[in-house]
Amino acid sequence: MDLEAVFMRVEELQLGKVIAEDVFANTQYPIIHKDTKIKPEHLRVFELFNLKMILVYKGESIEELSENCLENQVTSVSIPKYIAFETYYNDAVNQLKKEFSNWGAGGKIDITKVRGMIIPLIEKVLEDRSYIFDLNAYSNPKDYLYHHCIATGVIASVMAKKLGFERGITIQMAIAGMLADSGMARISNRIREKKVQLTKEEFEEVKNHPYYSFMLVKNLPALKEVMKEAIYQHHERLDGSGYPKGDRIGSISNFAQIIAVADVFHAMTSERLYRTKQSPFKVMEMIKEEEFGKFDIKVVQALVDIVVDLPIGTKIELSNLELGEVMYINKYAPTRPLVKLIRTGEIIDLSLNRGLYISRVITKNI
Template identity: 60%
Template sequence: MDATYMYISELTPGKVVAEDIFANTKHSILQKNTKVNYEHLHVLKAFNISRVLIFKDEDVPAPTEINGREMIIDVPVPAISPFLRYYEDGVAYLKKEFQNWQAGARIDITKIRNKMIPLLEIVLAERSHIFDLNSYSNPKDYLYHHCIATGLISSIIVQKIGHDRGTAIQMALAGMLADCGMAKISARVRDKKTALSEQEFLEIRKHPIYSYQMVKDLTAMKTDMKKAIYYHHERLDGSGYPEGNRDANVLFYSQVIAVADVFHAMTSERLYRSKQSPFRVIEMIKEEEFGKFDIKVVQALIDIVADLPIGTKVELSNMEHAEVMFINPYAPTRPLVKLYSTGEIIDLATVRQLYISRILPKA
């Protein structure tokens, strides 16, 4: 039967493993003929397995093979959630639209709005969905995932700050369309897997200009949101682009998109970088990028990500599972946690080499 190697970043639930997988272990961590589910994906990533041999769909062995060893080990795959269904539909639509924009088509803001509203309604009601956005993304289609995620995260931030639903909707649309100008960048440059030349980097930096040109005549989008798209790569310290503006000349809404953009980018797997923990990323935005972003916007994101009820089950960076026992108001991303394995209480604000890598699903 025919099989092919597939990178973990591209592997999806339902695929069937074509060989036993070992990771410096005596026994396999995944047996041949196992149907992959979400938990298997996490295990493979935990053991730094980069790719696995997968049966091609037309060559998946039938469950009635000769003996038990050859039968497919079918671990149930969780039913797709309404959010994920809307999300995947949005990504597929946006991927097609980028091709149309590249050919010169205009943005159909009504269709964009219709794709975003169902997602937005779910996210505004349950913010925890932002923790899953980076797991949906993949390096190949990162741009389309990033557009939708940036829009959703932007809307949650302004909601947290206290803005009304109308502003949250406008913010979602602006965040989603902030990188639409990438359609005007040569695919050779946009999809390049190696380091960009200086000239190519300068071309990439033009995308906010192209994005603004594409949205400036949209009557359904407010002027402030159009400006936010143009300025979303500006930084308060003047280190951004396209104009290198600073402080008062950097609009608030552009800072919302900027923070959402950086947060999703750093928590997602890219062609040149592995994804990082949301908790680690917001610490980096606050500490290492200090002075570049509006502190009010950064604090809103911190409050969203670090809103962990007592008893929340988490996984730490050393793969230990733990329970949140107490939230430190001065270091909300670093609570006191109790290890399930030993019962030890650890103050993550003190033990800096550890951090929360992800929230574990409820039992």
């Protein structure tokens, strides 16, 4: 049975429509395959490739189409693998800047747009966690807030996967992590863009942002209630030193802890208006030692495992600017592996040489 199809403008496409032919964009292979049900992330792909018209079946949703004609339907999200992570990332940051302006003016969160920004990034980073090491290189002090939202969502999703949560939860964690600081849109630009450390009064105003974030997300049916709670609690600490309520262990959800650790990790490894970035390995040591008692040990360990579990031969740069490669991971001091210097061939045990540390991982992505 032949199904009737019609061309529709991209901006008029509805979620649930089914694509009636392979979609090409000056590419050898399709960027989206025929019989794919349109999801928010596909709309972002169409925009990235500047596509104007898409051929779709006339049925209102996939359920109205013949099952026999959709045997090869793509049920998982199909994201073109040859589009660089950085392309999706920069597009997400630019889109988020526009959304922040809307939220600051009293607008509501469009969860379809949010999903469209974060899902392509999650598809890639869940396959290759090394993108985590590139996040602080993409960021810049001026647009730090938008980079931080995207990166927190990405890191939170990888942590959720590491902790054993199923895919649906990892995606929810990505969205919650991304929206945790959405309430900053309701904070004065004067405070958000201040180039020196905030006064006590200004910081008190910033401490209201989890509440503002919660108010923005509380009526979103697509976001689980536990994720909304996590957004509200993501600055709480197990020892009661956090805000907005000063909750302690037993009252703070694990999901809030995941966002909290992702938030702190990206903040400390990024260049900010009044603070220089630090090595991911140094930051992990600080979180484990200086922040001990504030975060759930299992959550922290999940991020440690993600950051320090480097394959033998991974290229790194040390704090003295020497280049080297990882030779052996010491399970008792995982942030301080055995490394071989490329220039001299010297073997250095970072667990014994505390004056040196890994400043960055050299990835294929940068």
